[in-house]
Amino acid sequence: MSVAGESRSTGMRHGINRRTLVGVAVFLLAVFVVIPLLIAASGRTDFYYTLTSVALLSIASAGVWLMFYIGRINIGQGAFALIGAYVSAILVTKAGMSFWLSLPIAGVFAAGVAVLIGLPILRLKGVYFAMISLVLTQVVTLAALALPITNGAKGITSIPLPGEVSILGLTLIPDFATMENSRLAFYYTACVLMVLTFAAMYRLVNSRLGHICRSMQQNEELASSIGINIAYIRVIVFAISSFLGGIGGAMFGAIAQSVYPSSFQVADSINFMLNCFLGGLGYVFGPMLGTLVLYFGWDLLFESGKYQLLIYASLLIFLMLVLPNGLLSIRLDRLRRTHR
């Protein structure tokens, strides 16, 4: 943890070095050019859906990761994803709003709910916060079943696809419904959102707020004693986390064109947490890698039929035994060795 933190902060001090820049360029090229070309060449367009899901889930997981960064285990991201999905769906179907406007509103609404709920429950620490956030997922699912505006168990269906965005007659985003390949469009949208999210996360982690977060992760009382308003910071971080959850959920609703109370459940909340764990809690890009590995692993194991869950769970346990500090910790070990 501390090793990664130091190397990151020195990296910032000297500006972003060339290796990082090349890495980012390769990543962007792979995501926006190589993968679509490969998919077009192989004809496996179903991969678009898989990769879009990975991108969106990794956005929500990034929020959970940020909560880990201040030392809180958040198993309630499913709740905020569901809130985001419902807010966007209701705005689009009932108020006739453009999806692109409803997307940020969904995020902000989720963040607002997080502030309201967070003020009391963020006082809880450790396992207590983990349990209450798990309960939160259940509360939102039940609320979605009970409230009249969410249409109960039937959910909200046939949400129209995102429409056109234009400024002064210049089309910025074309209408998804008229497109012949809306999957590709969703893929690009999700990837852009993911890149933005992780760029923002990287920036945030290396900012003053990031340093404060790390100090809170290590010792909240100490952080508070040197004049950090910990109550304020943790509510802010919870709001950012939930904003990302809301955005991810709203996009998911738009792709599926439907939202049900069961769209995001306790199992999804746990999966968001697992993504972060698997990628490694000390690394900003951990949630992205974790989501990719978990989601793809699950998909690839589909071939194994009824043994899918068994193999998946065994692999998870095996990974946990071999790499208890996450996948990216392989890299950390290598760095440590070269430093010596």
Add this chain to the structure above:
Amino acid sequence: MEQILANGIYLGAQYAMIALGLTLIFALMNVLNFAHGQLYVLGGFVTYTFYGQFGLPFVVALAMSCLTLAIVGALLERYLFGPVIRRSAREESTMLLAAAIAFLLDAIILLVFGEKQRGVPKIVDGVFNWDFRVIMPYDRILICFLAILAIVAFISYMQFTKTGRALRALAQDRTAAQLMGVDTARYSMIGFALGAMLAGLVGGLLVTITGVNLGMGGPTSVKAFMMVMIGGAGVISGAIAGGIILGFMEAIGLAVLSQYGDITYLLIFISLMIFLAIRPQGLMGKPWG
């Protein structure tokens, strides 16, 4: 009114047993056992196999449930939780392990027992009817009685035996217990086995009434978490209090709010959140766990 009280006691006794196992594991290992509900389901299926399929006496089937789950619990601690706790940088890593074990148990149960709802023949027939004020089938009364008996036995075990004393010492302060010569590795295993055994026992008891199916695991875990939060994590009296309180809330809610649809649980959750905002450590828990 009497009916609600009777239902509350019946639900509370079962819930308290589930929460006891979870809180024991938490107190000893600081592990939030996501797989607790799955252990409960596994216990139900073992009893179903021995009592429902093989036609052995119910008591034997129940004993087999306890034995199987105790072995499963001991193995989980010895080969999975123990090594990961020793090696990982952050103690939260055990949560990933627990979640993965929950998936694994789900998969095993699915492969071995299938996904159908399973029930067993009643152990006693007949319905107790006190002037139509309290109506309760005899088997429920028997199960409730057995559950209370098991709780009393568990508490006396923890209070009056050497093992129980060692476990309590371990829960209070691991290092100090080790310095006093408690074999922490051995007693961690025993404690985990005991916690899993309680889950298996209650699963075996309840299979005679509600039956058992694969999907019960997750919701049971969530309920157990709630009870532990009400009472305070890692405290035995708290788990019992939490179980009984949740049992009564459910019984009262289902009786009073039934005409408004399924909002009992929503209200319970919301009141739990308000309660925890005022008293974060639960009724009897140590501050900040």
